[in-house]
Amino acid sequence: MKKRQLGKTNIEISEVGLGTWQLSGDVWGKKTEAEYIQAIEAAIDADINYLDTALDYGNGYCEQVIGKALQGNSSVVISSKIPPQCDDWSPKPQSKIQDYFSSDWIVKCCDTTLKNLRRECIDILFLHTWNLAWGHCTEWYEAMLKLKELGKIRAIGISVGDRRAGEANSHIEAGRIDVVQVVYNILEQEPEYTLFPMAQKHQVGIIARCPFSSGALVSGWTHSQKFPQGDWRGLWTPDDWVARQVEMVDLIKPIVKDINLSMSEIGLKYILNNQTVTSVIPGSSSTEHIRRNASVARLPNLSEDILHKLQQLWLDGKIQGTYNGGA
Numbered sequence: 001m002k003k004r005q006l007g008k009t010n011i012e013i014s015e016v017g018l019g020t021w022q023l024s025g026d027v028w029g030k031k032t033e034a035e036y037i038q039a040i041e042a043a044i045d046a047d048i049n050y051l052d053t054a055l056d057y058g059n060g061y062c063e064q065v066i067g068k069a070l071q072g073n074s075s076v077v078i079s080s081k082i083p084p085q086c087d088d089w090s091p092k093p094q095s096k097i098q099d100y101f102s103s104d105w106i107v108k109c110c111d112t113t114l115k116n117l118r119r120e121c122i123d124i125l126f127l128h129t130w131n132l133a134w135g136h137c138t139e140w141y142e143a144m145l146k147l148k149e150l151g152k153i154r155a156i157g158i159s160v161g162d163r164r165a166g167e168a169n170s171h172i173e174a175g176r177i178d179v180v181q182v183v184y185n186i187l188e189q190e191p192e193y194t195l196f197p198m199a200q201k202h203q204v205g206i207i208a209r210c211p212f213s214s215g216a217l218v219s220g221w222t223h224s225q226k227f228p229q230g231d232w233r234g235l236w237t238p239d240d241w242v243a244r245q246v247e248m249v250d251l252i253k254p255i256v257k258d259i260n261l262s263m264s265e266i267g268l269k270y271i272l273n274n275q276t277v278t279s280v281i282p283g284s285s286s287t288e289h290i291r292r293n294a295s296v297a298r299l300p301n302l303s304e305d306i307l308h309k310l311q312q313l314w315l316d317g318k319i320q321g322t323y324n325g326g327a
Contacts, residue, residue: 001015003015004214007155009088009178009179009205015277015280016297017052020051020053021283023285024061027231027235029229029321030289033068039284042287043290044073045293046290047294052079053078054081054082055083055112055113056128068118070118078124079122079124082127083324089129091134094133095133106144121152122153124156124179125147130159132167135171138176156179157180158181159180160195163325165190165194179204180205181210183210184210185211186267187216187248187320187321188210192323210324211267211281216245222246223243234282248318248320251318255306266288268282268296269296
């Protein structure tokens, strides 16, 4: 597995990581703890050295499973995310940052995550949502910087909201963050224009989440798609969410039909073609899917012609990013 350096830090992570929301035991359906641990072990066996999680995933359960699976294995890089204190994932322009990420809340969540993960240091700590209106705020940064100075975290990050890729750019420019996590995939190409140039200029790492647009790009959905009971995709999404994604994926298929790659491989190769991306984190609790995703690094790159055609679809407004369960 190829590794890429995370911005200006000395952290190197596999270009394909593992997103662990699907190991939360709640909104993706439930499996046994043993199955979740097998998924983590499959990732490590496939030379994935980067796991992304969050305190909110299963209310700490996912972090606890990772801590149990790794048993203090410090060679695996872990990022986690602090949830908003008020449990509002889509802050409005007038929302006060103190209601979401007070200094005390940041410290408390960091300590809880360290306990869950059975670690003395978190490699990367993100705030799990953001607001463009907080561009002038620095108290959150001072709290994170203190955690860094105490050796509790190595890198500071912000996870920006769905379809809001550039909302933390002011803090990138001010040199306050080491890494941004963002939705980036074939359907959601906006970060190439609103985030990546700024990240590249200031050597900030990029973690690309939702590479398959919550499954739409790879799962063969139809207009009558049904999801398992409790699956967030059947609970939180607009009525036309599935239909819109199916229609957009149908525009992509003719462009890639002659490529000897699966849709998941095409989706990952599109993302990794952009050297601004440090790592892409497809989420899965399936050992088979995890191994297959990890193997994409050995596959040939997409041709410039294919890349251009996929990008032109977005530029023409025929495909676009959609809700992916985030802020």
